[in-house]
Amino acid sequence: MTKWFEEHLPKLVLAPSFIVVLIFVYGFIGWTAWVSFTRSRLLPRYELDGFIQYDRLFDSPRWDTAFSNLFVFGFLFIVIAMILGLILAILLDQNIRTEGAIRTIYLYPMALSMIVTGTAWKWILNPGLGLEATVRGWGFEDFTFDWLVNPDMAIYTVVIAAIWQSSGFVMALFLAGLRSVDQEIIKAAQVDGIPTWRVYTAIIIPAMAPIFLSAFIVLSHLAIKSFDLVIALTGGGPGYATDLPATYMYTMAFSRGDIGQAASSAMIMMAVVFTIVVPYLYSELRTKDD
Amino acid sequence: MTIKLLGAVSGMAIIASSAAFADGHAAPEAEVLHYWTSGGEARSVAVLQEEFAANGGTWTDMPVAGGGGDAAGTALRARVLAGNAPTAAQIKGPAIQEWYEEGVLADISEVAEANNWSGILPEAIAGHMQCDGTWCAAPVNVHRVDWIWANAEVLEANGIEMPTTWDEFNAAAETLQAAGVIPLAHGGQAWQDATVFEAVALGILGADGFRKAFVELDMDTIKSDDMIAVFDQMRTMRGYVDDNFSGRDWNLATAMVMNGEAAFQIMGDWAKGEFMAAGKVPGEDFLCLSTPGDGFLYNVDSFAMFAVDGDDKQAGQALLAELVVGESFQEVFNLNKGSIPVRTDVALDNFDSCATLSADDMAASNEGGSLLPSYAHGMALRGAQAGAITDTVTAHFNSDMSSEDAVQMLADAIANSL
Numbered sequence: 058m059t060k061w062f063e064e065h066l067p068k069l070v071l072a073p074s075f076i077v078v079l080i081f082v083y084g085f086i087g088w089t090a091w092v093s094f095t096r097s098r099l100l101p102r103y104e105l106d107g108f109i110q111y112d113r114l115f116d117s118p119r120w121d122t123a124f125s126n127l128f129v130f131g132f133l134f135i136v137i138a139m140i141l142g143l144i145l146a147i148l149l150d151q152n153i154r155t156e157g158a159i160r161t162i163y164l165y166p167m168a169l170s171m172i173v174t175g176t177a178w179k180w181i182l183n184p185g186l187g188l189e190a191t192v193r194g195w196g197f198e199d200f201t202f203d204w205l206v207n208p209d210m211a212i213y214t215v216v217i218a219a220i221w222q223s224s225g226f227v228m229a230l231f232l233a234g235l236r237s238v239d240q241e242i243i244k245a246a247q248v249d250g251i252p253t254w255r256v257y258t259a260i261i262i263p264a265m266a267p268i269f270l271s272a273f274i275v276l277s278h279l280a281i282k283s284f285d286l287v288i289a290l291t292g293g294g295p296g297y298a299t300d301l302p303a304t305y306m307y308t309m310a311f312s313r314g315d316i317g318q319a320a321s322s323a324m325i326m327m328a329v330v331f332t333i334v335v336p337y338l339y340s341e342l343r344t345k346d347d
Numbered sequence: 348m349t350i351k352l353l354g355a356v357s358g359m360a361i362i363a364s365s366a367a368f369a370d371g372h373a374a375p376e377a378e379v380l381h382y383w384t385s386g387g388e389a390r391s392v393a394v395l396q397e398e399f400a401a402n403g404g405t406w407t408d409m410p411v412a413g414g415g416g417d418a419a420g421t422a423l424r425a426r427v428l429a430g431n432a433p434t435a436a437q438i439k440g441p442a443i444q445e446w447y448e449e450g451v452l453a454d455i456s457e458v459a460e461a462n463n464w465s466g467i468l469p470e471a472i473a474g475h476m477q478c479d480g481t482w483c484a485a486p487v488n489v490h491r492v493d494w495i496w497a498n499a500e501v502l503e504a505n506g507i508e509m510p511t512t513w514d515e516f517n518a519a520a521e522t523l524q525a526a527g528v529i530p531l532a533h534g535g536q537a538w539q540d541a542t543v544f545e546a547v548a549l550g551i552l553g554a555d556g557f558r559k560a561f562v563e564l565d566m567d568t569i570k571s572d573d574m575i576a577v578f579d580q581m582r583t584m585r586g587y588v589d590d591n592f593s594g595r596d597w598n599l600a601t602a603m604v605m606n607g608e609a610a611f612q613i614m615g616d617w618a619k620g621e622f623m624a625a626g627k628v629p630g631e632d633f634l635c636l637s638t639p640g641d642g643f644l645y646n647v648d649s650f651a652m653f654a655v656d657g658d659d660k661q662a663g664q665a666l667l668a669e670l671v672v673g674e675s676f677q678e679v680f681n682l683n684k685g686s687i688p689v690r691t692d693v694a695l696d697n698f699d700s701c702a703t704l705s706a707d708d709m710a711a712s713n714e715g716g717s718l719l720p721s722y723a724h725g726m727a728l729r730g731a732q733a734g735a736i737t738d739t740v741t742a743h744f745n746s747d748m749s750s751e752d753a754v755q756m757l758a759d760a761i762a763n764s765l
Contacts, residue, residue: 294537314730
């Protein structure tokens with residue numbers, strides 16, 4: 058009996074969470090997929106009706122805006138946050154005396170909720186209250202910075218706020234990566250008289266490849282599920298210029314009583330996540346098999 | 348003797364049983380889901396709770412704040428799907444029909460007929476409360492949406508009268524702009540853009556055109572030249588708004604009119620509550636007039652009644668329906684809320700001049716067939732269609748899209764939402 062118990066203990070301990078995940082994650086993914094093929098409006102209905110919701114989705118100019126915003130926002134956010142985070146990490150890695158304090162300062166925005174970040178940046182970027190008004194108050198009457206209220210530029214304000222929030226976190230990731238590189242190799246390179254920038258580009262950064270991948274995965278899922286930042290910063294506006302798929306889905310499901318549309322947009326979001334995560338998982342699993 | 352005794356006993360039994368029956372009905376219960384949670388609204392709903400309690404009922408309050416009813420809608424959906432619907436829920440307009448089609452609403456025709464609702468409610472509004480000929484919801488109030496509010500002092504200083512045509516409005520706005528006053532206080536949120544748009548549409552399309560376009564979704568009207576004119580006027584009005592309007596809340600826009608920063612605001616009569624709360628007097632400090640054009644756009648709050656089990660709950664539902672449409676509640680509630688009574692036979696002695704104007708216009712437009720549901724506030728169309736129109740309106744207002752493109756986009760969006 059004890060032996061049986063010992064043998065099966067791991068399975069028994071894991072079983073509840075396995076079942077919960079099976080139902081509440083994969084079960085509901087399946088449910089959403091089903092609903093996305095129906096004509097559900099206010100309440101879910103289950104009679105299948107082909108691809109009608111996807112047709113409607115791709116005909117909708119608002120979804121076009123939301124979907125292309127996802128790529129603009131996701132690309133700029135991930136790339137800039139990673140570059141900024143890497144630069145900050147390298148600078149912090151130069152044996153600075155107050156490293157602990159500075160690291161905390163840079164990491165601190167991560168402790169704020171996106172709602173707080175969004176609201177603070179809304180005030181900073183508001184032309185009548187924030188930066189523009191302040192600089193004009195200094196005497197530069199022509200200074201204009203109205204991205205927040207300009208439909209063509211508003212999405213970039215979301216990028217700015219998101220980078221401010223996350224680059225400190227990326228920095229911390231990279232800093233840990235920098236520290237994990239074998240010091241012996243670095244010292245050997247220095248003995249050989251190789252310049253510091255070469256040490257970074259040829260030794261340290263290539264050695265950190267897995268960290269880049271982790272940072273990319275973390276940032277890309279932050280980008281895809283971005284919701285609260287947009288709601289707090291722009292409310293999706295001006296017009297619907299800063300809509301993202303997540304806010305589109307919310308509007309359809311909860312304001313408009315159009316559950317079928319919401320479900321189909323959620324499925325597209327999931328497909329985007331899969332195109333990023335599946336190759337990653339595949340490469341991870343394959344290296345382990347090797 | 349025996350027979351007498353038997354009669355007496357059975358008589359007592361009848362009395363006893365009818366007492367029990369009365370007891371059963373003496374404890375009406377109602378669980379009411381609503382989203383009246385802000386200061387003035389919460390006070391208004393407290394009036395109903397008191398009246399309900401005074402009639403021997405037990406009120407279970409279920410306020411759900413947030414999102415202009417979105418959060419309440421989500422809570423309601425969860426409750427209904429779980430088979431545990433509240434007695435009544437604050438739902439309005441075509442959403443009542445949508446819930447009816449899901450087969451979850453109750454029939455309160457008995458109360459409605461006993462209280463002659465069809466005689467005292469304007470016909471257009473009564474239509475919203477009926478599902479397939481039976482009564483399924485009780486109306487609470489009437490907000491008028493197509494109001495234009497103005498700062499009396501600013502208008503006087505610039506020698507401007509309240510505009511009665513859109514050309515007059517544009518001329519007044521030019522004068523104001525030249526004088527350094529923001530002509531139109533506006534908040535760049537989609538629903539506010541839609542509110543201005545429907546006021547303009549009512550003025551330019553007329554009552555019949557408005558009905559065809561935004562109630563019947565008649566494609567010829569939607570693609571007509573008049574609709575292009577509507578978008579042209581929206582483009583003109585975009586020029587009368589200050590640069591900093593994006594995302595501004597409606598009450599902040601009202602405050603701009605109040606303190607003379609801006610001259611006009613186009614907003615429903617909930618804006619009056621802001622003026623009143625600041626101690627302003629209608630006709631002296633601020634002026635109210637319907638937006639240019641004939642017609643009356645209404646936004647009616649109502650309680651939809653859900654099918655519930657149990658005599659106590661059904662009694663509560665009947666009592667609630669009776670009280671909500673009752674004269675005393677209609678008067679007290681609407682005085683608090685800033686709207687007007689939905690029944691046409693309530694004395695308006697205690698109401699202010701804007702409210703009496705609103706009530707007169709409602710009666711007149713009811714006669715003339717120009718009493719119309721507000722599309723921007725979810726009275727005319729279902730969520731998906733209304734949302735599609737609002738998307739186009741807000742996209743046009745917040746960009747440099749041409750009116751022709753906007754009309755084409757509007758037609759496509761509506762077709763796509765059906």
